[in-house]
Amino acid sequence: MKIGLIAMSGIRACDAELLELGLTLPGFVERSKVIASLPSLGLLTLAGMTPKQHSLQYLEVADLRQLKDLSSGFDLIAISSYTAQIGEAYELADRYREIGIPVVMGGLHVSALPEEAALHCDAVVIGEGELSWHDVLKDRENKSLKQFYGNDSGDFDLSQSPVPAYELLDIPKYNRLTVQTSRGCPFQCEFCASSILLSKKYKQKPIKNVLAEIDKIKSIWKRPFIELADDNTFVDKNYWRELLPELKKRQVKWFTETDISVADDEALLRVLQESGCAEVLIGLESPIRSGLDGIERKGNWKLKRWIKYKDAVQKIQAHGIRVDGCFVVGLDGHGPDIFEEVYSFTKETNLFDVQITIPTPFPGTPFYDRLDKEGRLLEKNAWERCTLFDINFQPTGMTPEELRKGFINLGMKLYSGEFTENRRHRFDEEYKKYLHNRSA
Numbered sequence: 001m002k003i004g005l006i007a008m009s010g011i012r013a014c015d016a017e018l019l020e021l022g023l024t025l026p027g028f029v030e031r032s033k034v035i036a037s038l039p040s041l042g043l044l045t046l047a048g049m050t051p052k053q054h055s056l057q058y059l060e061v062a063d064l065r066q067l068k069d070l071s072s073g074f075d076l077i078a079i080s081s082y083t084a085q086i087g088e089a090y091e092l093a094d095r096y097r098e099i100g101i102p103v104v105m106g107g108l109h110v111s112a113l114p115e116e117a118a119l120h121c122d123a124v125v126i127g128e129g130e131l132s133w134h135d136v137l138k139d140r141e142n143k144s145l146k147q148f149y150g151n152d153s154g155d156f157d158l159s160q161s162p163v164p165a166y167e168l169l170d171i172p173k174y175n176r177l178t179v180q181t182s183r184g185c186p187f188q189c190e191f192c193a194s195s196i197l198l199s200k201k202y203k204q205k206p207i208k209n210v211l212a213e214i215d216k217i218k219s220i221w222k223r224p225f226i227e228l229a230d231d232n233t234f235v236d237k238n239y240w241r242e243l244l245p246e247l248k249k250r251q252v253k254w255f256t257e258t259d260i261s262v263a264d265d266e267a268l269l270r271v272l273q274e275s276g277c278a279e280v281l282i283g284l285e286s287p288i289r290s291g292l293d294g295i296e297r298k299g300n301w302k303l304k305r306w307i308k309y310k311d312a313v314q315k316i317q318a319h320g321i322r323v324d325g326c327f328v329v330g331l332d333g334h335g336p337d338i339f340e341e342v343y344s345f346t347k348e349t350n351l352f353d354v355q356i357t358i359p360t361p362f363p364g365t366p367f368y369d370r371l372d373k374e375g376r377l378l379e380k381n382a383w384e385r386c387t388l389f390d391i392n393f394q395p396t397g398m399t400p401e402e403l404r405k406g407f408i409n410l411g412m413k414l415y416s417g418e419f420t421e422n423r424r425h426r427f428d429e430e431y432k433k434y435l436h437n438r439s440a
Contacts, residue, residue: 001075001141002055005047005168007040008081008089010062014390017408027415029389030353039169040080041178041229042107046133047165054137058168064088074101076140079121083109083193083362083386090120097122102145104136108197109383111152112364118147125149128156128183128198152197158183158205163216176225176255179213181205181243185231187259188297189283190370191328193362193386194231204236207243214250225278228256233280237268244268247275257281260305263312269319279322279353284309287345288338291331297366313349320431322352329407330359335397339410346414350426354414357388358407359395 011029013019022029039060047056057074061067077096081089086109093103097120106125110117114124123145125132132149139145166177184202185192217224233256234240247254253276260282262268285302286292292303305312313323327342346354361368361377363386371377376394379385385392389407391400398406413419 001137002057002073003050003137004071004074004077005040005043005056005058006077006079006092007043007058007060008079008085008092009037009060010085011387012082012084012384013387014385015404018389018411021408021411025412025415027353027420028411030355037174038176038178038227039174041164041180042129043078043080044164044166044168045162046078046129047168048162049130049133050137050165056165056168058165061088061092064092067092070095070099072099072101076137077101077103079103079105080107081105081109082107083383086110086383090117093120102140104140104145106132108193109363111198112362114148123147123149127152127154130156130161153200155199155201158203159209161205161209163209163213166217166220171221176227177217177221178227178229179210179217180229181210181233182230182235186235186298187232187301189285189295190297191295191359191362191365191367192231193360193365197364202232202235204239207239207246210243211246211250214247214252218250218252224252226252226254228254230257232257232259234258234262234268237265240268241271244271244275250276252276253278255279255281257283259301260284260309260312263308263315266315266319269316269321273320277321279324280316281324281326281355282313283326285326285328286331286334286338287327287341290333290335291328291338293333295331310345310349313351314430317350317352317427318430318434320434322427323349324353324355325349325351326355326357328357328359329410330391330395330398330403332396334395336402336406338397339406342410343413346423347419350423350430352424352427356407356410356414358391358403359393360386360388360390361393362386 050056079089079093093105096103103121104123104125105117105121106129110124111126114126117124123136126148127150131154136149182204184199186202255278258280285295289306292306293300295302313325316323329338329342361371371393378392382392391404395403
């Protein structure tokens with residue numbers, strides 16, 4: 001069979017003023033642009049486990065309006081999409097089915113709403129795609145596709161992970177490629193719409209598998225930049241003490257997401273920097289206590305650590321590892337003072353990068369369910385507003401318009417050229433001091 005793998009890509013936002021600012025203040029949506037430009041690791045992983053008798057083509061669709069002619073000749077189309085683009089993904093699926101090509105869809109959104117997705121495709125894969133892909137291919141060959149495959153309680157063994165088919169990519173188009181070392185997160189934040197919706201437990205991929213994927217990337221890209229597609233990378237620090245020396249040997253630069261506890265282990269920080277770790281993204285969520293209470297479904301870990309936030313950020317950056325601090329403004333308990341609090345925290349800690357987002361009720365999350373029960377959703381099923389920048393709920397401490405205006409004004413301050421340059425200059429100075437003291 002000839003199989004088309006289609007990833008819906010590109011950044012989305014409904015707020016026209018925000019989109020305009022994203023053009024004039026690139027830092028405003030910088031992280032989202034990076035995510036939008038990453039290839040679909042899910043589709044590449046399925047491609048890596050596809051039997052060799054099938055031919056594969058990987059495609060990305062950033063703007064459906066520019067896709068006038070569909071690529072034909074496929075026996076099966078597999079589509080992956082974020083929630084904000086799901087309407088476009090459904091439209092594309094409908095168009096392929098109109099010309100007689102069966103479509104299968106999978107991923108976070110359709111796993112949360114399989115009945116909705118089934119209106120637009122021939123087959124829906126629920127949960128971890130690796131568990132169902134071979135069955136989908138076999139049934140398509142036999143012209144007997146089922147409507148649903150998998151379930152939300154499946155558990156794929158990451159030791160069986162195939163090496164993703166990176167060779168399908170036009171490498172010069174990308175500034176980084178992704179590797180996954182773990183799936184899930186022990187904290188399970190209420191609003192998180194990441195791999196915890198696919199995997200009910202935190203699990204780690206064997207080190208030999210991870211290294212095989214990195215070696216595959218290096219075989220087609222000599223000096224790559226790698227982003228780890230993990231929700232919380234350094235949960236198992238012993239695992240990383242074993243893996244980091246191997247990364248150092250491979251001389252790759254890399255980026256990942258973690259929690260603030262990485263700052264507790266100075267020896268680990270030192271090896272992290274030596275291994276090529278350029279930056280860590282940390283979900284701080286709130287620079288003040290308000291907003292953190294109850295944010296996680298299991299305990300109040302971030303609330304308990306909040307008092308150490310500033311020292312932790314400065315300690316990580318002193319080791320030459322940039323921190324991208326992420327804040328969610330408009331959490332329950334946040335009032336209009338939250339905007340100045342985020343700005344002050346960023347200035348005081350000299351965060352190299354900073355990301356601000358709006359609380360977003362993604363389908364399938366406890367956050368969506370709670371807002372729905374409390375009658376605080378402004379519009380149900382408004383998936384196009386699941387951009388992290390658009391408001392679709394009633395905040396507790398301000399009006400939606402106050403949140404919108406405060407968010408935009410905060411972005412203008414945080415991402416001004418002068419403020420960004422000053423923070424990054426101070427980062428460089430602090431790292432020089434660290435190197436001097438270490439060599440003294």
